[in-house]
Amino acid sequence: MAGILLAEHVPDQGRVLILGAGGGLELQAFSRAHPGWHFDGVDPSPTMIAQARRLLGSDTANITFHQGYIDDAPEGPFDGAACLLTLHFLRHDERLRTLRAVHRRLSPGAPFIAAHHSFPAGGDGEPDLWLRRNAAWLVAGGMDEAQALAGIETMKERLPVLSPAEDERLLIEAGFHDVQLFYAALTFKGWVARA
Structure with missing residues (x-):
């Protein structure tokens, strides 16, 4: 693209x-x-x-x-x-x-x-919703669920x-x-x- x-x-x-x-x-x-x-x-x-x-x-x-x-x-x-x-x-x-x-x-x-x-990066829980959706997509693609869920916390900590x-x-x-x-x-x- x-x-x-x-x-x-x-x-x-x-x-x-x-x-x-x-x-x-x-x-x-x-x-x-x-x-x-x-x-x-x-x-x-x-x-x-x-x-x-x-x-x-x-x-x-x-x-x-x-x-x-x-x-x-x-x-x-x-x-x-x-x-x-x-x-x-x-x-x-x-x-x-x-x-x-x-x-x-x-x-x-x-x-x-x-x-x-x-x-969306607001404080209303919407970021967590989007990160959970992203993790679910990764799991659907074959990633280990624990690894995908751990990625949520990593993204929250490291990505502004x-x-x-x-x-x-x-x-x-x-x-x-x-x-x-x-x-x-x-x-x-x-x-x-x-x-």
Whole structure:
């Protein structure tokens, strides 16, 4: 889905920023579908970058890795960017700062794809409901129930999750426009926006 959304505006020889590129799965999918694109993959973990290099093997001619965070990324300009399953680790202020730094690196009108955990985070028990639903989905997919339920507490302790409305407000505050929700599955949400 992210590759399709990027391809609506990224030219055939475009340059794409991937924030949180460790592991390499999205780089693999994007580079196979769009061999003319050049990617700058940024990740703070040398272990995850090494994993991405192993996964991609010899398919790294159009990929440059940068160890670090958004401030360690090249200035661009980029024709598009994606940040998948990463922003939910950042607290509100750091998330906004990161989104602004991504926006600054994009060409005007370039697409940005973000997907991460986002669900109502109020104190009325609704977060627990969404987390239980997510755990039930994992169990239905074959995960051990005890492990899935333990994941609820881990997510509550470690992820500064924002509501979908808060996530959209941050994208707009960071300078993005045409913010559209393209994916929603229990606790996961995905947006496409334009710089």
